[in-house]
Amino acid sequence: MKRLLDIEFHKFRYSKSSKTLTIIYLAIVVLLMLSGMIRIKLNGFNGSFSDLGIFNFPLIWHVSTYFTSFLKIFIAIVIVSLTANEYSNRTLKQNLIDGLSKKELILSKFYLALTLAILTTLIVFLASLILGLIYSDFNEASIIFSQMGYLGAFFLAHLVFFCFCLFAGILVKRSAFALGFVAVWWIFEAVLNLIARGVDQLYETHIYDWLLHILPLNAMSNLIKEPVTKIDLISSTIKQIDIQGLDFTYDMEWIDILSVSIWSALFIYWSYALLKRRDL
Amino acid sequence: METILEINQLHKKYGSLTAVDHISFKIKKGHVYGILGPNGSGKSTTLGMVLNVVNPTSGDYRWFEGSTSNHDALKRIGAIIERPNFYPSMSAIQNLELVCKIKNIAPYKIEEKLALVDLLSRKHSAFKTYSLGMKQRLAIASALLNDPEILILDEPTNGLDPQGIRQIRDIIQKIAANGTTILLASHLLDEVEKVCTDVVVLRLGKMLYSGPVNEMNRNHGSIVIDAVDREALHHFLKTKAYAGSITVHDDGLEVTLYEDVDLTQINKEAFENGIILCKLFHKKQSLEDQFIELTNQN
Numbered sequence: 001m002k003r004l005l006d007i008e009f010h011k012f013r014y015s016k017s018s019k020t021l022t023i024i025y026l027a028i029v030v031l032l033m034l035s036g037m038i039r040i041k042l043n044g045f046n047g048s049f050s051d052l053g054i055f056n057f058p059l060i061w062h063v064s065t066y067f068t069s070f071l072k073i074f075i076a077i078v079i080v081s082l083t084a085n086e087y088s089n090r091t092l093k094q095n096l097i098d099g100l101s102k103k104e105l106i107l108s109k110f111y112l113a114l115t116l117a118i119l120t121t122l123i124v125f126l127a128s129l130i131l132g133l134i135y136s137d138f139n140e141a142s143i144i145f146s147q148m149g150y151l152g153a154f155f156l157a158h159l160v161f162f163c164f165c166l167f168a169g170i171l172v173k174r175s176a177f178a179l180g181f182v183a184v185w186w187i188f189e190a191v192l193n194l195i196a197r198g199v200d201q202l203y204e205t206h207i208y209d210w211l212l213h214i215l216p217l218n219a220m221s222n223l224i225k226e227p228v229t230k231i232d233l234i235s236s237t238i239k240q241i242d243i244q245g246l247d248f249t250y251d252m253e254w255i256d257i258l259s260v261s262i263w264s265a266l267f268i269y270w271s272y273a274l275l276k277r278r279d280l
Numbered sequence: 281m282e283t284i285l286e287i288n289q290l291h292k293k294y295g296s297l298t299a300v301d302h303i304s305f306k307i308k309k310g311h312v313y314g315i316l317g318p319n320g321s322g323k324s325t326t327l328g329m330v331l332n333v334v335n336p337t338s339g340d341y342r343w344f345e346g347s348t349s350n351h352d353a354l355k356r357i358g359a360i361i362e363r364p365n366f367y368p369s370m371s372a373i374q375n376l377e378l379v380c381k382i383k384n385i386a387p388y389k390i391e392e393k394l395a396l397v398d399l400l401s402r403k404h405s406a407f408k409t410y411s412l413g414m415k416q417r418l419a420i421a422s423a424l425l426n427d428p429e430i431l432i433l434d435e436p437t438n439g440l441d442p443q444g445i446r447q448i449r450d451i452i453q454k455i456a457a458n459g460t461t462i463l464l465a466s467h468l469l470d471e472v473e474k475v476c477t478d479v480v481v482l483r484l485g486k487m488l489y490s491g492p493v494n495e496m497n498r499n500h501g502s503i504v505i506d507a508v509d510r511e512a513l514h515h516f517l518k519t520k521a522y523a524g525s526i527t528v529h530d531d532g533l534e535v536t537l538y539e540d541v542d543l544t545q546i547n548k549e550a551f552e553n554g555i556i557l558c559k560l561f562h563k564k565q566s567l568e569d570q571f572i573e574l575t576n577q578n
Contacts, residue, residue, distance in 0.1 A: 010381060014369060089366070089367060091365050093333050093365060096333050097354060097359050098379050101351035277335070280328075280334070
């Protein structure tokens, strides 16, 4: 495993696009952290994000994982281009000729995805911890380290997305098209969701509820549910208005965890099966 | 003698097209093999299959008498296929370091091999800035990193200018002189003729011949003979049992031979028949002639 990671990080280190995108990723995370410190003075309104209580433990784990989730697209581009460029530069072929087996090749890519998922989780963890320590109203260790499950969900969501991108890169072979494939798939799921909702309303079925767990990107985004309605200001507003039928759940569901784990495994297996079958 | 590679009834079909048709041959240690064949004869596909990048439809192959798994065997060989494949933004050194990591060897030979192919001065430049000749030389350096037991080269001089071709050929000859087994696929016959001891000839995926270069065609070459009185000479030759077809060229008559001949004997007999020869030499059939003849027969 160490050798395979070493090989993969050698490729990662000397690729310009991966360097740039990783720096962008880090920069945005830092900027988001700093945004907590900005005080907005507008028409007598004086406040900052920290006043909303979003940096309070343990809410911060939920808020930060939810709002930095979309950043995974940057790392995903790195994975897609690293994978697809192996095809366009024909280095994949050369790697195999040099003595890497097809299994090792997919494994090394998977290890990279795994490591990047762990690293991003770690970065978000550290950033949130620092922000929380600065702004949180509660500083007891038992509160700080409660509800850490969101970080686990964050990690799984990243892992399944990276595996999906890896598969797209292997399947489509050209990085631009592979990114297109990811986007098209995302739209495809969205359309499917819409249709399912329509059908559900017409025939009183529950297709949408299932799709939400079964489709990979659905399950991925369903892992961490929106935390906005949990923020004090907003949740109290909602309570005041007292809209009927609004019921917010924030818990991670085991079915989603199971679903993304199965999808991750499937993507890796399919990548391997594709590579094994193909003549290069 | 140790067998390095044994190919057994290897077969590859792309849809309805048969690229390689039940090929079998063996590669022994210490020889220099040439795979000859026109474009599209299945050379690269055959090499692709034994290098684990093309899946055979049927048949099998064994490296090093089956003592290691295929991808471990590949760590002991050096191969370049068609054109040099490296990471464009990495330098020569960085690319070779990666190859070392894949082959699981220490990187201390990088400088030595770069010196062999004369790339030391450009070792820190990115691969994408290299000329084609330099890329091809880097590929050879990369294939040599592990001091391979066999070096596989597929069209190593394709697309190079005359200097580039000369450089590559010199490098190959240097390597062959060290006793490394080489498998060279090419359609450039003088290239093969200069370095190879054995050849495998392919045409349309079928193997036409496999064996030593000089036994490729079972004929005896030809003689070129000339005299002032050509007519008499022609007449004289027709009566001889060894003489096959006689072709008249500007610089003499070329006679294909049915058997080995003694040139002194011919000279003597001609003189006794009143013909004074002004030219007489034996002409070995060039690999090109043999190749064309062989590929036309079938």
